[in-house]
Amino acid sequence: xxxxxxxxxxxxxxxxxxxxxxxxxxxxxxxxxxxxxxxxxxxxxxxxxxxxxxxxxxxxxxxxxxxxxxxxxxxxxxxxxxxxxxxxxxxxxxxxxxxxxxxxxxxxxxxxxxxxxxxxxxxxxxxxxxxxxxxxxxxxxxxxxxxxxxxxxxxxxxxxxxxxxxxxxxxxxxxxxxxxxxxxxxxxxxxxxxxxxxxxxxxxxxxxxxxxxxxxxxxxxxxx
Numbered sequence: 001x002x003x004x005x006x007x008x009x010x011x012x013x014x015x016x017x018x019x020x021x022x023x024x025x026x027x028x029x030x031x032x033x034x035x036x037x038x039x040x041x042x043x044x045x046x047x048x049x050x051x052x053x054x055x056x057x058x059x060x061x062x063x064x065x066x067x068x069x070x071x072x073x074x075x076x077x078x079x080x081x082x083x084x085x086x087x088x089x090x091x092x093x094x095x096x097x098x099x100x101x102x103x104x105x106x107x108x109x110x111x112x113x114x115x116x117x118x119x120x121x122x123x124x125x126x127x128x129x130x131x132x133x134x135x136x137x138x139x140x141x142x143x144x145x146x147x148x149x150x151x152x153x154x155x156x157x158x159x160x161x162x163x164x165x166x167x168x169x170x171x172x173x174x175x176x177x178x179x180x181x182x183x184x185x186x187x188x189x190x191x192x193x194x195x196x197x198x199x200x201x202x203x204x205x206x207x208x209x210x211x212x213x214x215x216x217x218x219x220x221x222x223x224x
Contacts, residue, residue: 002030006055013060013204019067021099028098028125029059035121036089043113045089056205062092062152064201065177066099068212072173073147078102080147085137085164086110086154090118092177093150097130108133108140137163145169152177157185157213161192165217176213177201186213194218 010026021029033054039045048057069077081104084093093105107118107130115134122130133140149164149172160176168174181198190196194216201210 009055016204025098039117059095061203062095064203081144082148082150083146084150092152097127104129106131110136142167148173148175150175158189174215178211180209181211
């Protein structure tokens with residue numbers, strides 16, 4: 001069971017970010033964090049080991065994407081599917097799956113110990129709206145019609161396009177969570193993009209820069 005201090009940090013962070021989650025959802029988030037801590041002691045799934053830092057850098061850092069998804073997609077968000085590539089320990093996919101139970105999230109990673117953890121988290125938390133795939137992104141074909149391809153500190157934008165272009169349908173989008181605005185990465189792929197927008201993200205308790213790069217591809221720009 002999560003400590004009152006972790007519950008307080010999560011609750012205050014959600015309030016600061018104007019995010020409303022039910023008590024059961026907050027409990028699931030902290031149960032996920034507890035499971036991650038226990039696995040992390042053996043398998044080194046994430047470099048962040050301090051539980052309070054995990055609330056900020058894992059949970060809140062993922063959940064600040066929620067207002068963007070609601071703004072971008074409106075009513076189309078309900079019932080939609082996303083694929084989280086290079087998900088690692090399930091970030092941002094698992095926090096988003098908890099917060100958006102009517103959406104489906106496919107979690108993809110090439111690291112076997114991480115996907116074993118993800119399957120355990122799905123079972124332990126009772127998350128029926130996630131699938132876990134162990135494999136390299138380049139070898140994947142879309143199992144669903146994904147509304148967007150998600151990534152969090154996964155790769156450069158160019159590598160993301162090269163590896164993930166086949167996962168996005170004709171109207172599919174890419175949502176890349178970054179730290180500082182990746183101006184050099186954007187310039188390197190600008191001629192391959194059909195649309196581009198950048199949204200600054202404010203993570204409660206975190207002074208470091210965060211942003212979300214949203215883009216679509218030119219029809220013939222899947223590869224250099």
